[in-house]
Amino acid sequence: MIRVFPVAAEGSPHFTNDYGVPNLRGGGLHQGIDIFADESTPVVAVDDGAIRYAVEGTGGNVFYLHADDGTSYYGAHMLSTEGASGRRVVAGEILGYVGRTGNASSTSPHLHFEVHPNAGPGTVSPFEELSALPPPSVTSSLGAVDQVLAPQASPATGLPPIAVVPGPVPPIPRPKSRGGAVFLVLAFGGTFALARARARR
Secondary structure, three states, X not given: OOOXXXXXXXXXXXXXXXXXXXXXXXXXXXXXXXXXXXXXXXXXXXXXXXXXXXXXXXXXXXXXXXXXXXXXXXXXXXXXXXXXXXXXXXXXXXXXXXXXXXXXXXXXXXXXXXXXXXXOOOOEOOHHHHHOOOOOOEEEXXXXXXXXXXXXXXXXXXOOOOOOOOOOOOOOOOOOOOOOEEEEEEEEOOEEEEEXXXXXX
C-alpha cells in the first residue's frame, strides 16, 4: 500500500500515466511512473519497511524498499541517497533526492518509481494510487509531516471459531458385544493374571 506520495511537495512534483509506454531510453515498455520535480527535492519512503541502496548503470542512484506487507518499491535516478543502506524506515522518511543519474542525464530531474507486488519481478501501475495522494510537506530530516495514511490493520491471526451444530448432541455409539467373551485384567501382589469370563446366556 502506498501510504505517502514518494516526492515532497516543495519540488512541485508532476507526472502523467506513462506506465507501459515504449521506453525510448532503455527499450521495452516503461515499468513505472516518472515523477518530475525540482532537482534535490526529497524522496520519501511510501511505506514502512527495509531500505537498500545501489548504484546501477541504468538507474543511477536507486533504492529498493521492501515493505512489511510484502510489496517492493523501486526508485531510480536520484541525485544522492540519505542514510545507511539496510536500515529500517517508516513511511515518509527521506530516502534520497530527485536527480537525473544513470541513463536520465539528458532528461529533466525525476524519480522513476515502480511497484512490485509480492517482491516479484513483475510490476503494476501505481498511477491510480499516486493520483489519489497529495504530495507531502517535508520540512526536516525526519521526512514527511503530513499526508501519510495510517498503516493497514494486520489480519487477525487467532484460531477460527468453533462451528456450532444446531440441534441435540447425538449419542456416543457403543461397541456391540462379541458372543460373550469378556477379558479382565487382574492385578494382585505385583503380578498380572489374565482371566477369561464367560458370559451367561
